[in-house]
Amino acid sequence: MIENAALTPFELLAHYERACLAHSAGAPERVESLGLWRGIGFRIGRRAFVSGIEEINELLAVPPLTNVPGTQPWLMGVANVRGNLVPAIDLGRFLFDERTPSSERTRLLLVRQHGGTVGLLVDEVFGQRTMDEAQRGTGSEEHDPRLARFVAENVQLGEQSFGLFSMSRLARAPDFRQAAL
Template sequence: MSKSASQRISSFDTLIDYEQRSLAHVAGSPEMIEAPGHWRGVGFRLGQRRLVSSFDEVVEILPLPPVTPVPGSQPWMLGVANVRGNLLPVVDLKQFLEGERTLVHEGQRVLVVRQSGGNVAVIIDELFGQRTFNDSHRTELSGDNDGRYGHFVSQMYRLADINWSVFSMSTLTRTPEFRQATA
């Protein structure tokens, strides 16, 4: 057997070894993520609050598109944006909930959320990405969820000393005040 043939066999054996070790590694495998008692969502920040919304409610995450203001709309309704040929209303979620405007910066993200009659984009302060919790992370709701947040938060998880309030985007989009964006 020539030297190049033995190198090919050796390289092939190395690839087989990589594959076997990769398949044996189960951390984060889909089977575990979908296991009973596990819950996944999109983590984000509004003001000082860490929130998480279900993947079922968030259609996609985008950089803030150019927004065209809509005269006569509520202050929290920033306008509309053209996203791949579809007009989306763009809402400042923090201003809607807290009355305080989000400071828009380069790299700002929006969550595109399902709502009857078409999707809506909501601006958030910071995106944390996917978060996975299990039943052992559940905790009692805190006073942080009083006021306007209380209507949209029904459960909370605590992970690494951080409280994550589960924010219902579907409840938000069904709220009459949210649906009535004109002044």
């Protein structure tokens, strides 16, 4: 035991630092298995999808929206997200021509695209989903022509089927980029 009175303030701080470091748990281990893919699961209507976790920047409750006249019906308006104007797209209306009903589970997925960020309204977010290469390789192709250009394949995760939805393909689609009437 060190006599604290005999130490200078600097020596005392150095002693406390050494004692803390000797008993620290260390940094948490980063556990990532090779071949695992992570995504965010969400629902549009009756269909479940998952997009790569790197494609979705943020999940938000739907903020107040300001209407933008002269736009497609699927462009709901713009939202002020921390000082940035973000167009809000009703993804169900864009894909299926069916308005997404507002509920306590409705969320806005913020997705970065060329030239800024866009918010995509979805019915519900399921949270993170993880799958391995074997699961991804056994998927079936998408048969709905409205989705085939955005959904690479459908995979089974547990008891639910998810379409692997590409946000980057959506952001590059000419009809998605043309919101004006």
